[in-house]
Amino acid sequence: MINVKLFGLFRLDTGIKKLEVEKAATVQDIYPLLLEKAKEVNPRTKISAKDIEGCIIVVNGKQTKKTCALKDGDEVQLMSPVCGG
């Protein structure tokens, strides 16, 4: 099982905090599942693949790329970028 957690406005926009994914070879394999779930939560969602592509990716605490290979028990954090404060 891979635990996916969402952060930033992306989380507010999708209404999804967490997602458990049975299996995914790489981070980008999670994207379609996430899109599906977002549509399930809100059928009129404006979230698109482009928004997911724009996320910062952290796997097990380390920032990485969408091609990062995943294994059972990994935690993936996806966050829409923020700036300043």
Next chain:
Amino acid sequence: MASKYAGYMGRVVMYNLSNGEVTEYPWSDKERELFIGGKTMASKIMADNFTGNEKPFSEENLIIISTGPLTGTGAPSSSRFNISTLSPQTGITTSSNCGGRFGYYLKKAGIDALILKGKCSEHSWLEINNGEFTLHNADDLWGMKTGAAQEALKEKHKLANGKAMKFADVVIGPAGENLVLCASVISDERVSGRGGVGAVFGWKNLKAITVRGTKTVSVADQEKTTAWCQKWFTYLREHPLTGNQLPRLGTAALVSQMQMRGLLSTKNYNYGKFDDFDDVNGETLAEDYNIVNKGCLTCPIKCARTVKVEGKDVKGPELETLGLLGGGILNNDMQKILDWNYEIDELGMDTISASSTLAWAMEANEKGLWNNGLEFGKIDNISQTFEDIAYRRGIGNELAEGSKRLSEKYGGKEFAIHSKGMELAAYEPRRAVGQGLGYAIANRGGCHLNGGYLVIVEGLGLYTDSQTPNAKADFAMMFQDLMETISASGQCLFTSYAFFPAPLITKPNSFITTACNKAIPHIAWALRFINRCSPALAIHLPVFHHTKMFKYALGMPMTFGKYLRTGERSYNLERYVNTKFGVSAAMDTLPTRLTDVPQDPDDPTTKVPLDELKKRYYKARGWDSNGIPTAHTLKKLGLGDLK
């Protein structure tokens, strides 16, 4: 002195609290051009009046409340005002910036800047009505918390028919009255928090100032100003940062990102990540606690949160408070942070310094240096401790002195997280070394903004190499200079965030952003060129609306280069005043936890290479190796005749 420039009210006035004497302070158009207003104007007044022998708690110390020329012109986010004084925390100058209505009302009373000297002979509050001053006895207000004091002042400003007059106020709470070194000044719900300005009010027996007036702020070209403001408001509303992120998540938006980058101060800066960060971040605040967004006058961004505490709608915490009262003390209870944030404001203290001192005390207790009953993760005695600090009771009396003085008494200097006596904000600089440089060299002490806020390119916006010293000194100088002029004009620093092209923020994984991140450490030469030759940049940048606003609203010629140079003058002037009080390279320091102990024991680069960074920074600034602005630098900036 009347001005040829619009936006100014033409009056800088000194009021002597000891004897009620009112003196007009000479302030010419030349000075308006060189120093604009706000904190820069205050620095010039301090340069003219301080010899270096004055003490924060003395009749000679001045409280300077200054406005910017853009306040009242309709420019976005332009209602900020500044309070400068000698800080009891640091012994050097501090400038504390505040939103709300007070600055605007001071201008309506016909005053650009108010200088207070002397000391009231009894507990007092000062009433300003259209430029007339009346000092009242404040025995009935003394002892009140900030909310109650503001309510009581409303009662005093009721007309005979029971209706409320329109006025604005600044007040202190019990912490200011009891000379707690990090005491704040409160205006509505906004806070002049840093540097202990509230304690100087308290020492001078001044509980509050109220101001009202009927004057209007003039604008040079109304048509062009209105059109430009409309364009600027639209730009800010459409920018992903000022139009989406800040309104929806506030400054708290950054907590999660800081966690991911190892930037979230945890357990008194032992670590950069907090396991329970998701309980105390901006998303959880927005989803479960925020009621409505609020903001300062004329601000389209509205970054402030409103939350429920004791059944009341009150101001929510900023990022710094969430970080320091969350991971900083190993607390994962969001409601507690909301409660403490409200309580600290009511007591009139700076949340950053109070929280960081608390974390230091917890660690001192854990290490057996000071048996004080405070423990990381133990939250049932925190409210009481904040009260005790404000009233200087028990251990609170000692905590009221801040982490620097406590560590000098009990030991533990290496983990007293301050610079020049002022505690650092929640950004852990061992994963953003330019931010570390900023904390160390910031004019007012350990301030995250005054140091240049480099963390914005080191992991909170852009993702340049956060560990390299390359280009950091030059970036720090540029950002500092830009922010100085924004502040001096009366605007909020957040207006500068829209300076970042939107695609760089929204597309962090794109080819262009990646290339940009990689290139930044290698463009020191270009930044140096801009910093050195800024007056030659007689241009306006499409993403930087500030410069044209000077022309349209004030009738004052301004270009991007001149704007930068004005900020450079401001920064050097403040540094110059501080050197009179002994500031030099030896005071531009960080605790050794941040400079000598890597955050990641397996990665020796995860600490701040401060000596190297300082050397580069002094050179970029044109200061000598001891961190003192040279005569040549001061002359170049038009400061050659400083006393």
